[in-house]
Amino acid sequence: MTFNLTTNNSLAKIFAEISDSPLPSSEEIHIILEDGEHKGLEHERLFYDLANPLLIESKSGKAENCALRSENCEAFHKDTENRAVITFGQNCTSVTLKNFTIENTHVKTCDDASLGNQAEAICFHCLKGKLYCEGMRFLSRQDTIHVKGFSHFKNCYVAGDVDFIWGYCDTSVFEKCTLHTIADNRGNDRPAYVLQSRALNGRPGFVFVDCDFTAESRGKEAQIFIGRSQGTGKPDSLDRWDSIALVNCRISDLYDKALWTDENGSRAVYPERGSMLVGWRQFGTKICNGDGSVTAYDPSWQEKHGYTMSEEEAKKLLRLI
Numbered sequence: 001m002t003f004n005l006t007t008n009n010s011l012a013k014i015f016a017e018i019s020d021s022p023l024p025s026s027e028e029i030h031i032i033l034e035d036g037e038h039k040g041l042e043h044e045r046l047f048y049d050l051a052n053p054l055l056i057e058s059k060s061g062k063a064e065n066c067a068l069r070s071e072n073c074e075a076f077h078k079d080t081e082n083r084a085v086i087t088f089g090q091n092c093t094s095v096t097l098k099n100f101t102i103e104n105t106h107v108k109t110c111d112d113a114s115l116g117n118q119a120e121a122i123c124f125h126c127l128k129g130k131l132y133c134e135g136m137r138f139l140s141r142q143d144t145i146h147v148k149g150f151s152h153f154k155n156c157y158v159a160g161d162v163d164f165i166w167g168y169c170d171t172s173v174f175e176k177c178t179l180h181t182i183a184d185n186r187g188n189d190r191p192a193y194v195l196q197s198r199a200l201n202g203r204p205g206f207v208f209v210d211c212d213f214t215a216e217s218r219g220k221e222a223q224i225f226i227g228r229s230q231g232t233g234k235p236d237s238l239d240r241w242d243s244i245a246l247v248n249c250r251i252s253d254l255y256d257k258a259l260w261t262d263e264n265g266s267r268a269v270y271p272e273r274g275s276m277l278v279g280w281r282q283f284g285t286k287i288c289n290g291d292g293s294v295t296a297y298d299p300s301w302q303e304k305h306g307y308t309m310s311e312e313e314a315k316k317l318l319r320l321i
Contacts, residue, residue, distance in 0.1 A: 001029055004059075007036040011068065015048055025051040025093075033058045033066050033100055040070030040085045045077070045123075049089030057098035063137045063157075067101035075116030080146055084120035092129040097122075097136050104140035108186055118143045124151055124167075140164065141182070147172050163228075165195035168239045170203045171321050174211055181215040181224050181254075188218040193228045193261075198240045204277060204321055205243025212288075215254040226251070226259045227280065231267030241278060242269050242305070247314050248284040250294070257287075257301040274307030276317055281307040283314035 001023065003014050011031070018029055029052050040046055046068075048054060058066035070085050077083045085104050088095050106119035121138045124131045124147045131151040137158075138144050144160035147167040152175070158165060159180040165172075181192045194213065199205030215224050226244065233240040244260070251259075260280045262269050274281035285297035299308040309317065 001027060003029075003031045004034070005031055005038070006034045007038055011038060012041055012046055015046065018052070019050065023052060026053075028053040028055060031056045033068075035060050035062075035065045036067075038066070038068045040068055040072075042070050043072055043076045045072060045082055045084055046086040047089060048086070048095070049091045051091055051093050053094040053096075054092070055096045055098070056100070057096075058100040061099045061135070063099050063101050063135055066099070067103060067137075069101075069103045069105055071105045071119075073104070073106040073117060073119035080118070080120065080143075081123055081125040083118060084123035084146070086121075087123040088126055088129070088131065090126050092124075092126045094129060095124070095131045097131075097133045099135040101137040101139065103137075104144070106141065108141055108184070117141065120144060120146050122146070124148060127170075141185070153177050161192050162190075163193050163196040165206065166198065168198045168200065169205060170200050172206045173321055174206070174208045176210050177208070178212045178214060179208075181213075183216045183218055188222050191223040191225065191261075192218070193225050195227045195244065196230050197227060197242050197244050198230050198233075199243040199278075200239050201237060201241060202278060203241070203243065204245065204317065205241065207245045207247065207317070207321055208249050209247045209318065211246075211249045213249060213251040213255060215252050217254060222254075223261075224255045225261045226255060228261050228263060229267040229269045231269075233268070233270035235270070237270075241271065242280060243278045244280055245309075245317060246282040246285055247309075247318065249282075250286045250288050251297070253287055253289045257298075258303040258306075259285075259301075260303040260306055262303070262305065269305040271305075273305055276309055276313040277320070279307060280305050281309050283309040283311065
């Protein structure tokens with residue numbers, strides 16, 4: 001079933017119509033978005049929770065010309081699955097998003113401790129289904145992307161300032177993507193982190209392949225890290241493992257050369273040292289300097305829990321995911 005959606009129509013209405021229709025669960029739902037700005041539900045989530053395979057794509061194939069925007073955040077609705085622009089529920093089997101922008105327009109107005117600023121653009125709240133995103137732009141500030149289960153992002157652009165990629169995933173692959181850390185609108189005296197892994201026990205977690213980590217300048221004393229620990233992972237815990245892999249990625253010199261942080265020992269890291277399959281690990285990392293030069297990453301710089309994979313290990317990891 002195919003829907004052509006203009007900016008005068010509502011994606012929420014289409015989702016409601018589909019949910020009320022007695023469609024075979026195997027029938028794919030295909031939604032084509034016209035160029036322009038599509039409004040989400042202001043201070044509410046758009047929610048899709050059907051087994052029907054779903055494909056949403058822009059008609060033009062250009063993400064910068066087609067956007068789904070609205071504001072939602074923890075201050076309006078508690079818990080991760082309720083505060084995104086769009087949420088995919090536990091009954092989803094296959095969700096594909098291509099060539100448009102999803103933006104949560106929330107701007108921070110208070111301290112993070114209030115938990116009011118967590119504002120996902122997308123929440124894939126599904127342990128068993130598969131999310132595939134290609135040519136997408138995901139924009140927010142804190143917690144831009146949340147994923148569970150399995151996901152694959154290819155040629156996507158993701159922007160935010162704190163933990164803007166995170167989740168309780170099995171495997172989440174980012175291939176040829178740009179991960180861009182933006183300045184905190186409340187000032188540059190706060191540290192920034194691209195992601196926080198809460199991966200399932202023993203699983204690969206977040207794997208970045210041939211990606212670019214860029215950033216806005218926050219001043220000389222700013223701290224920008226690839227990842228930080230959630231701090232409660234244990235050998236027998238179901239999830240919350242610190243599993244992040246970088247394979248042949250390029251990182252702006254605005255990022256801390258340690259790459260990862262346990263925040264001065266205030267957060268436990270598990271596994272305590274990375275390996276090929278789990279933990280904090282990297283291979284083939286390059287540093288992009290402000291003068292335009294590119295240099296090989298020195299493994300001695302990385303945080304003590306980090307691990308440098310061999311070329312053979314990196315190739316094996318990529319075969320496994």
